[in-house]
Amino acid sequence: MVNELAGVAISVRGLRKTYTSKANGPKNAVAGIDLDVKAGEIFAILGPNGAGKTTTVEILEGYRDRDGGEVKVLGQDPAKLGNNNWSWRNRIGIVLQSTNDSQDLSVSETVNHFANYYSNPRDPEAVIHEVGLADKAKARIQTLSGGQRRRLDVALGIIGNPEILFLDEPTTGFDPEARRAFWDLIRKLRDEGTTILLTTHYLDEAEALADRVAVIVDGKIIEVSTPENLGGRNTAKARISWLENGVKQELESDFPAAEVAKLSSRFGGEVPELTVIRPSLEDIYLKMIGQA
Amino acid sequence: MKPNIIKVGFLRGGLEIKQFMRQRESVVFTLLFPVMLLFIFGSVFKGDLAPEVTFTQYFVAGMIASGLVNTGFQQLAIMIPIERDFGTLKRLRGTPVSPISYFIGKAVLVFVAMIVQVGALMGFGAALFGLDLPNTTERWLRFAWLILLGSICSTILGIAFSAIPKNGRGASAVVSPIVIILQFFSGVFFVFSTLPQWMQQFAALFPLKWLTQGMRSVFLPESFATQEVAKSWEIPQIAIVLLIWTVVGTILALKTFKWSDK
Numbered sequence: 001m002v003n004e005l006a007g008v009a010i011s012v013r014g015l016r017k018t019y020t021s022k023a024n025g026p027k028n029a030v031a032g033i034d035l036d037v038k039a040g041e042i043f044a045i046l047g048p049n050g051a052g053k054t055t056t057v058e059i060l061e062g063y064r065d066r067d068g069g070e071v072k073v074l075g076q077d078p079a080k081l082g083n084n085n086w087s088w089r090n091r092i093g094i095v096l097q098s099t100n101d102s103q104d105l106s107v108s109e110t111v112n113h114f115a116n117y118y119s120n121p122r123d124p125e126a127v128i129h130e131v132g133l134a135d136k137a138k139a140r141i142q143t144l145s146g147g148q149r150r151r152l153d154v155a156l157g158i159i160g161n162p163e164i165l166f167l168d169e170p171t172t173g174f175d176p177e178a179r180r181a182f183w184d185l186i187r188k189l190r191d192e193g194t195t196i197l198l199t200t201h202y203l204d205e206a207e208a209l210a211d212r213v214a215v216i217v218d219g220k221i222i223e224v225s226t227p228e229n230l231g232g233r234n235t236a237k238a239r240i241s242w243l244e245n246g247v248k249q250e251l252e253s254d255f256p257a258a259e260v261a262k263l264s265s266r267f268g269g270e271v272p273e274l275t276v277i278r279p280s281l282e283d284i285y286l287k288m289i290g291q292a
Numbered sequence: 293m294k295p296n297i298i299k300v301g302f303l304r305g306g307l308e309i310k311q312f313m314r315q316r317e318s319v320v321f322t323l324l325f326p327v328m329l330l331f332i333f334g335s336v337f338k339g340d341l342a343p344e345v346t347f348t349q350y351f352v353a354g355m356i357a358s359g360l361v362n363t364g365f366q367q368l369a370i371m372i373p374i375e376r377d378f379g380t381l382k383r384l385r386g387t388p389v390s391p392i393s394y395f396i397g398k399a400v401l402v403f404v405a406m407i408v409q410v411g412a413l414m415g416f417g418a419a420l421f422g423l424d425l426p427n428t429t430e431r432w433l434r435f436a437w438l439i440l441l442g443s444i445c446s447t448i449l450g451i452a453f454s455a456i457p458k459n460g461r462g463a464s465a466v467v468s469p470i471v472i473i474l475q476f477f478s479g480v481f482f483v484f485s486t487l488p489q490w491m492q493q494f495a496a497l498f499p500l501k502w503l504t505q506g507m508r509s510v511f512l513p514e515s516f517a518t519q520e521v522a523k524s525w526e527i528p529q530i531a532i533v534l535l536i537w538t539v540v541g542t543i544l545a546l547k548t549f550k551w552s553d554k
Contacts, residue, residue: 063385063386085388086294086388089388090388094386094387099379099380100379101378101380102311104310105311109307113307114387116300117295117300118387119295
């Protein structure tokens, strides 16, 4: 409760999880993670496939047990819910990675039914409208496209009016237009007060959506920051390159305009093949995850 | 306010029935297959077991009893691993819904499917093969509690057994042989009293033998009780065996039920 009053929805300290496979022996899927997600923010866990995103989130959702560390979600340890299972689950919403269930039911039947599980559900028709499935309400789930199906998953995730919504790689396989519509929906939920924890391996998704981003590689968090400041992007030096005596020259500087002016006077006007580049977020991210 | 677990269970039951009715294969298998079997057996074995008592009369009792095992135990022990594969159960586990509500939903589905199946068997049997329907209120009442308790018992054992198959693909291969052997041992296809004693004793450990015996007490003349191994229908024993299996099944189901395959 203390944490909640301080505005912390999720707090994680020293989280560890090891899987042992016959072929490869033990592998640290999560190797000591610390996290704090503030109430009301969109927090993204960004990382390449296999970095430990889903394992981390499924521990927070109460699906998996852990090998070490402390976890509190809405003040409860998801591994020790006991009799609080119902009241805790009543307050969280989960959108899993991929599901293939309820094929023979309609969108409306499914959303209306799930509303019965919660003490204070949202209005099912309003939720269907909100996720953009109003004209598919009567359609059988098996006839939905991948993107529509994902929006149904979100509808089922928010029908209980959760305080925290977990989204595990929500837009994988979306076309660009569907992604933007989806992002608008997530922002709207945040603006209504829902805390959102999402995992993604898309940099632009984290950049567009998240208030804060944690970058995870090999089960460890290597940075937590706002998207603007990620990897020191805001303070990164600009790289200036040009051609001189047939050889490509390069320098890095905090004051690129001054450098260009100097070059210009040295060349007496135009500088051959001049470029000035600030590292893109993608450059920084790829460097961070060691794939640059 | 916390939603009522039993009410949510019946709501799940309604949803399960809806899904069931929309899957043509399951409707055909569960509802039409017994009628086809009755047609085949009824056409082959035209003889009488005794004056005025046709073989059909004996066979329908066995068909209804094994229908309970097929619709409950067998269907669920195959369907639940498939639901695990599809993520249905993982999604449910992420909601506040209680496993008890899920169990109740399955029991409602099995009970309703049984009512329809029994109706089809009796209607078809009476129309084409001269099946005599139960002729006293007492028999109808016994028939009713046998179907109800049999459905619940079969459901809960199917849920408990669903922990064994690793996935949906392998489930049928694990479950079906057990059911078929039990059917042969329990007097569904043969007259029970003519089976070897060891087979009878083995079958007496499991609910199907008792369900079949109970159904015979509903469909065969009272005088046939003396033909039973115990020289009586043993109605109280039937109720006790079914109740014991229901309690044991519930404990097992609550302990072993898996929402996901980890």
